[in-house]
Amino acid sequence: MSVRVLLILAALQALAAWLFLSGLGPGFPLDDTWLHMVYARSLAHGQGFTYNPGQLETGVTAPLWTALLTIPVGLAELLDVHP
Numbered sequence: 001m002s003v004r005v006l007l008i009l010a011a012l013q014a015l016a017a018w019l020f021l022s023g024l025g026p027g028f029p030l031d032d033t034w035l036h037m038v039y040a041r042s043l044a045h046g047q048g049f050t051y052n053p054g055q056l057e058t059g060v061t062a063p064l065w066t067a068l069l070t071i072p073v074g075l076a077e078l079l080d081v082h083p
Contacts, residue, residue: 036060038051
């Protein structure tokens, strides 16, 4: 894959991320996505894997994916971007 194609793909990914974080995107089409985002928000706040504050749970099915989602969720909270 050429560098030009990679730059185009990176620009499209950045545009999609901006649309999503600014609330212009389609939102969450699946319940599992919402669950992962709630768990990621709890992780970003230092509360561990909790769906309800103060109640540790093991309901997350993909803990690595949830941990990776902590980065954009934390950035959205830091930048005060809420869809």
